[in-house]
Amino acid sequence: MSFDLEHIRSRNPIEDVISEKFSLKKSGSRFIGAEHDSLVVIPQSGMYFWNSRNEHGDVFDFVGRYHLNYGSGWNNRDSAQFMEAIEHLARRAGISIERNADFRQTPVWAERQLVQRLHDTLLNTPPALSYATKQRGWDMQTVRLAKPGFMPQDKRPLLDGLNLSDTWRNVIHKFPAGMLVYIHLNNGRLTYLSGRSIEGKRHYNPPRDIIGEKQPYFNHCYSAESNQLVVVEGQADAITFGEWGVPAVAIAGMSISDELLIRLKKHDRVFISLDNTDDANTQSQMIAKALGGKAYLPKFPNEVKDANEWLAQHQATADDASDLLNKAQNWLLSEVHRAANLEGLARQDAIRDLFQHVGDLDSFTLAQFKEAMGKIGVKARVFNEMMKLSSNENPDSGDDFAEVFDDSIPVLSPAQGFRDDLALVTVSLLERTRKNCLNIQPYLVTSSRELKRVTDEQIISIDQKEVALRVVPEGSEFLQRWRYSDIRRFLDGETIQPGEIFNGIHDLFKRYVDFRSDIESRILSLWVVGTYFYQMFPAYPYLALNGPKNSGKSTVLRVLQPLAFNMISTSDPTGASMFRLIHYTSCTVGIDEAERYHNPRDPGMQQIRQLLNSGYKQGMPAIRITGEDMKPQAFDVYSPKILAAIMGLEDILASRCIAIPMRRTDKKMPAFPPDFDGAGIRHQLYTLALTHFKSIHRNYFQRPELHKLHNRSGELWSPLVALAAFFEEQGQVEGLLDAISEAAEWDEQLSEGKALSNREEAVLQSLEIMTRNADGAVWLKASELRERVREIMGISQDQMGHAQWIGHILNRLALTDRNRKKAYTGGQMYLIDRREVSDMMRRYDVSQIPTNLPEN
Incomplete structure (x- = not known):
């Protein structure tokens, strides 16, 4: 036989093969x-x-x-069909095979068929399937992923026609019937089978003289490259963690071999989550000690024995599991607290022993260890001496000892950072290598007019001062936003005129978009400039482009794309990609068709909703579980965002936005040129940010007379007010500050309910019409009220959006509550009192409509 099935499989990653037929997007692991x-x-x-x-x-x-193209006719047990699939993948990977070779004689084929037959037996045996799904609590997708089997009474169908080794035939013959079978795989090969009775509590491992020592069980999420994994006792617990998307290994009891210990040490973080019993807790401590600083000790709730019981009896979710691991304490730090309660020589020995486990600590855990040691009386000098001794005793621990970071050094986003008298931005530039190849390399451009090549170092010196970069930026075409020739002009001392920058951007918007008034284009122009300063501000407003189709929303996004800081535009972002892009590049995000992100029935939008709800303000990171090891990571999602929507945005998101109403134009507007790259304007904006950041900082933080708004309105409008004052005072843009201040005050009135939107006025007018002949309170259907509003506003059904906003407006106007609404087969009904409607119209000065519309 000249080919191996696993070799062919390994050369054809399944995600690559599937993406040739269907588009895929990454979602965690x-x-x-x-x-x-x-x-x-x-x-x-x-x-x-x-x-x-x-x-x-x-x-x-x-x-x-x-x-x-076999479709539903595919049968992976049909040797002719399966051989076609082998040949297809072999050709794809460039592997030569013998056409006349009988692959059915290979051990891999036989093992593959045995595993599938065991799994099919489980699926076709109702008591066994019920045990897996009901008693164990696994969903069907987990059952298919983990591929547990079931051992029948008649084992002949399992073995018929398979060229299995005598070892596997003996294992099957001796395996007790009526047992759930756990399939142990290593690199795709069957290595071991273990069992658990579906009636009673009986476990089974094949005799050692047939197949050797029992083997650990790795769940379907496990990978040798996983940064972290969970160690559990039983195979059912490992499968359960797999249901939660967490890599896990079951040690099939409470002992752990040296071979497995070496394997565990290759992972960065190991959670020891054995059963919640005294014996298991003791064993957890022994395993943790062997792993040292890599070990973490999660704690199940007191009433929970193990992971599978937590799922089956308490309906624990993936979020519960993530929270459990996120709160786990590092074993080494817990041992520091234990040593603190000892006395005399026992205390000294315990502390001395802890220093034998510091070699694998990352810098953050090491800092925590040093802090914990300080709290129990181990002073810095003694700590450093013990670290040196430990390093000398452990030749594998490395020569360098990391120092605790001095928090007086500013930590800045390299994409765009400001601190005191320093500003910097990251750009990507093309380099020519010694081998005459091109390399895209990140560089820092600083306010001291330095150009610094980025290396792997995060702590660097700029203008003879140390600065720490929050992340190490990577070179990419996406960041090639400032031409090297323009950068050279900046480095050589070129200056710019602020007024010319504002007017140039404003003219672009005026030329290609028909706004309702000058204030919208001025707000957009200031907002574009502010994207180059936004890391300076505690919060930065989103913009909401609201309007019907063909009202210019997409044109605004096209004008913004080449101008705003590191801007990307999309109508279908994924949470994972957006979290990383914003975290590493501080990019401006333009999202079209944004109304769909508040659809509560669309779980795929949950990550985007979290990103949008958190990302308008500094210090509100999004915590995500990332990578194959499901490691919690905080992503800084603070960045400028502009959202285009036909139907408006839901209340929470809208409260983070400055609204830009759009309308269909009745003018012949020129088309925005597709080849406009905006490089000249971007050069001016970069230069402005690096030369005038102190003035913007002063306007925002040191001139309270400019900022008259409070609460959320003050948060959103203050950056634009600070920029407007700058351009009026240093750019001679007359009237800009007053115009922006007036717009901000009007927006605050809207947000505080001192004025109504057009839709809210239409709701009151509709309610007045529908209750005009009523003596008291009347039950009204939300759908009929929605239609009446649509008629008054003269807009289409598409522009109305979903019906939920009816309830939001009625609640906001205090015209309904929980006791005055009810559901019916067609939707919601509200009990409306005409006297309250009349009172609200009087308070808000909303006029009645002398209607020729039919009354209810």
């Missing part, structure tokens, strides 16, 4: 179909699941169904 969100691909296990089609399999199955 998985891939999701871009157009078919029920298509889920798991690279770690090499499996895919298409839930809406009740279909799953590995790369061979996918090729058979979609590349070879």
